Amino acid sequence: MFWVVVLSFFLMSVIVRTGPVMNSSYVAAVYEHNVILNPDPHVPLSRTAALQHMQKNLDIYEEQAARAAQQGAQILVFPEDGIHGFNYNRLSISGYLETIPDPQQESWNPCTEPGRYNNTEVLQRLSCMARHYNLYVVANMPDLQPCPLKTDPSSSCPPDGHWQFNTNVVFSSDGLLVARYHKYNLYFEKAFDTPPQPEIIMFETPFAGRFGLMICFDILFHDPTIALVEKGVHQLIYPTAWLNALPLLDSVQFQRAFSLGANVTLLAANLRNNQMNMRGSGIYTPFSATYYHAQKGEPEEGRLLVARVPVLDPLWVGWSGTTGEGVDSSQSTSFASPPTETAPSVPPSSATFISSMLDDPFTFVLLNQTEGEVNTCNGTFCCHLQYRRFQQDGSKELYALGAFAGKHSGYRHWAVQVCALVRCAGLDISSCGQGVEEAESKMDFTLKGKFGTRYVYPSVLASKLVLEQPEHLETAADGTVTMRHSNMTGGLLTACLFGRMYHLDNE
Secondary structure (H helix, E strand, O other): OEEOOOOOOOOEEEEOOOOOOOOOEEEEEEEEEOOOOOOOOOOOOOHHHHHHHHHHHHHHHHHHHHHHHHOOOOEEEOOOOOOOOOOOOOOOOHHHOEOOOOOOOOOOOOOOOOOOOOOOHHHHHHHHHHHHHOOEEEEEEEEEEEOOOOOOOOOOOOOOOEEEEEEEEEEOOOOOEEEEEEOOOOOOOOOOOOOOOOOOOEEEEOOOEEEEEOOHHHHHOHHHHHHHHHOOOOEEEEEOOEEOEOOOEOHHHHHHHHHHHHOOEEEEEOEOEOOOOEOOEEEEEOOEEEEEOOOOOOOOOOEEEEEEEEOOOOOOOOOOOOOOOOOOHHHHOOOOOOOOOOOOOOOOOOOOEEEEEOOEEEEEEEOOOOEEEEEEEEOOEEEEEEEEEEOOOOOOOOEEEEEEEEEOOOOOOOEEEEEEEEEOOOOOHHHOOOOOOOOOOEEEEEEEEEOOOOOEEEEEEEOOOEEOOOOEEEEOOOOEEEEEEOOOOOOEEEEEEEEEOHHHOOO
16 A cells, blocks of 8 residues: 545546557546445454455445446456455454465466365456456455475565465456466555565456556556566556655656656556545546546545546557657657747755655745746756746745655655655745645746656646646656646646656665
């Protein structure tokens, strides 16, 4: 599981780029599930009691599979932890575990061959669901696998002699188990083990070619996510249980940013849980976004999203387009916007200050004028902003441009270079970097930074956590990334260029 934050409860389609010509498309569905939780996840349940609990969530899955099929969906994605819930320890999850065979080693259809393995009721239910509704179904569940404690004491095998994995399973439309992926990047998950090696798992479909699998926190790391992209997989399946973290890592904000920056389709299914601030799902391509983000106080219920999207697998026989890599949109797409002006060099302001944003010490500079240019540097990494602010009468809002380059200092360390224009939570500079969900001031801006990675994830987030479409994105040969936007429909919360320096993570 990982961070997540809240938003507007409407569906919204946004055309962000002019995409390549496609002569093939498919219908995808994701379901944001209001999970029925075990009220006491630290107390072990019998297998019978655990099944009774899981069947309640599976009953809802069944209803949504029927709805998705009625709308023509060919693939349906359910969220992380959606069947069993969360907050278990290693012992208390035991009644929920099933041993999932490796589909790369054997062919098994749980619906038509239910007697082959014991204690596989959830696998059988999901298999029959896929078969009955003629859908590819992706779900998340806990897996128990034996490991060589006795034969290889030096292995990573836990003392109890088996592994417990957070696992995605995929069933074809006839119920065949076609893929199994074990989550590699865990987030405070005491019930689960990290696999000995990252798994790079993909599966083939007859309607859209290849899809790759990942889970929640995986999206922030090279393995398996970027490893899939670098293998040419441009369609990623993403069950998640994301805890929103403004101002940079709201659920739909980063889902959209990743789809744009990695030039991929992302089918993202999140949990819905108000207490944990989990919400925000979507179907994203490099050219469009269909998403849902509930507002705080909105009734806690699930939401099915269905959208027709282009095939992005270059090996697919019906695919005739071209895609770029990373954020170099200037070569693979076009934009209805004027050329970039050459901005004069602006020295770093003497009025910079340090404030924490998501536990990292950003170097900020305030936007004190109605329009102008500001520069801020964190070490040798610099961010530049040219802006014009449209402020509501009587509105008092503080905005700042922040820069950070280094290892993220929260849970797990990962290397980043970030340029972020943010609305501060209050009128004191110490509030810059804190999360805020509403804003009145609209902004025309050009934001740029020179990055040491080709993986830069762009986002523009407006008041009430509404996604806006960047008008223009381009990457120069020297690594300078430029994002330009104007004519905002809502006040600006965050405009961000989030660069991931994967190659520095282990240094």
